[in-house]
Amino acid sequence: MAAVLPLTGVIRPYAWGSQTSIAELQGRPVPSPTPEAELWLGAHPGDPSTVIGADGPVSLAALIASDPKGQLGAEVAGEFGVRLPYLMKVLAAGSPLSLQAHPDADYARRAFAAQEADPDAPKNYTDAHHKPEMLVALTPFEALCGFRDPGESAAALEALGIDRLVPVLEALRKGAPGLADAVRTLLTWPADDRAALIDEAVAAGTSALATRLASHYPGDPGVLVALLLHHVRLEPGEAIWMPAGNLHAYVEGTGIELMAASDNVLRGGLTPKRVDVDELLRVLRFEVLHDPILPATELVPGVVTWKVPVREFALYRIDLGPVTPPVRLPGEGPRIVLGTRGDVYVAEAVDGTPVEITAGTAAYVPADTGPATLAGVGQAFVAAVAS
Known part of the structure; x- marks a missing residue:
């Protein structure tokens, strides 16, 4: 059985990022020298995380490629191939992000194939995958x-x-x-x-x-x-869901974002980045969204989730108090555990060496680790493949 491994993500310094939020979460001096917009936790080829194994640091993407069935589980590897199907982020918006939307899975496949076949085509797509996403607020958070x-x-x-x-x-x-x-x-x-x-x-x-x-x-x-x-105003713990074709933009605040592992974004405005209005209009769903808030569901005391209709990911929040016994990690397959408060420990359920997680740090739990537990006092978010 594989051990639980410490995981280190990559911070992306987009101009709209905050110079305080991620640094404060991780206990670093503020302000940070440059804006820090997103902490990426996953194996996306754009910025894969690093895990610390027996032989030292290794890219999570490389680790998965070396043993996809062991790392992802046979079912997940059979369905998604040699790739972690989700990407977890801490998103810290110090100023508004672009108006954007993401294609559905079928459109992403066709559009990426057409783009790759035509050297002169606009480069709107980075991969052939869709990018549904959700966000849970860590601080008061504003979004469109x-x-x-x-x-x-x-x-x-x-x-x-x-x-x-x-x-x-x-x-x-x-x-x-x-x-x-x-x-x-x-x-x-x-x-x-x-x-x-x-x-x-x-x-x-x-x-x-x-x-x-x-x-x-x-x-x-x-x-x-x-x-x-x-114009949505979230309190900590409240969530929103952005399915394919949903026009949205984050305005201000810090949250945990979980999405299918893609970087396909079509922008229409509020950005200095590339805008392709025609392509955005092709992927938008022009329908009224009656309630953008995604309700939380308590699974057991101290463990909540936000149910979304996709296979690639599920998100859980675990709160541990001083007398809370160890909690079995929810979800199956490969999991990433991110601390957001206190001092907690992730370990194999039987005789595992615990990995300490403080706020802003993370651990990776391979599929062949089997059952794992979370103990300590604090709060953590768990990303997993939906069952």
């Missing part, structure tokens, strides 16, 4: 997530008092069938009028969100598209 009722969106735009937005208002008054036209009109607004349009929207003073977004992305029509989405 899914289309709200078009009537509410029309009222918000009408309050700006900008006559040339009438075509957008007319589209929204058709309800969900008009969402595609409204979004297309805004994202393809004439370039020579964008700055003036957003300046007028800010000057109207009726939308604090538009004013805030425009301060980061002046002249970006995504500022107005944002008004068509739910």
